[in-house]
Amino acid sequence: MLVLKYLQIFNKKSNGVDTSVYNIFFQEKKIGSIYFGSYYRPFTEEYSITEEKEIYDKVSLRGAKIYYSKYLEQDYKNGIYNDNYYYYDTINKNIAQIMLPKKSNKGSIGIYFDSVDVYKNKFAIVSTELSEGNKKNF
Known part of the structure; x- marks a missing residue:
């Protein structure tokens, strides 16, 4: 478990062999996910x-x-x-796809990198929890 300013990140094995999924919690509520691995489809x-x-x-x-x-x-x-x-x-010489909701109560917040290391692993952070408090925390 990694704790960053009240955020808790737990490792959760994904269904796939090639990507790890980590859930992000704030006050025991899941507010997002982190994806890292060789397969992740862009937004x-x-x-x-x-x-x-x-x-x-x-x-x-x-x-x-x-x-x-x-x-x-x-x-x-x-x-x-x-x-x-x-x-x-x-961002740091890496091209990122940024996703922001059109409406304050519908959509997702996220960032996606197509290749973050020499193995060309993909990396994404996504949240669909759009409360005002979560927007600040996320």
């Missing part, structure tokens, strides 16, 4: 967009994350239905 959001109302009606009834849009191509390219904003920055 993406899974949903569909359709211009066809009939398809939207059928698929949305099944609980799928789908949106109806008259401007499908533009909305998809601009990430209109994403829960998060994404941008790239350089």
Whole structure:
């Protein structure tokens, strides 16, 4: 266990052989995760967009994350239905993908590095707990 200013980080073996997952706790509540290993998919959001109302009606009834849009191509390219904003920055000569929520109560906070060592291991820290207190702690 590693303790950093009231944050507790516990090792939790992931289901995969090639990546370790560490959970981050604050006051005994899980507020995020750390991923380190040879496989981690960069931040993406899974949903569909359709211009066809009939398809939207059928698929949305099944609980799928789908949106109806008259401007499908533009909305998809601009990430209109994403829960998060994404941008790239350089930190200590490493390119990082940063993820921030569009709304204060929905989305995730995170940072992802594609290659952090000579073995090209990936590293990510992600939190979906978006309370104001957690934003400060995280």
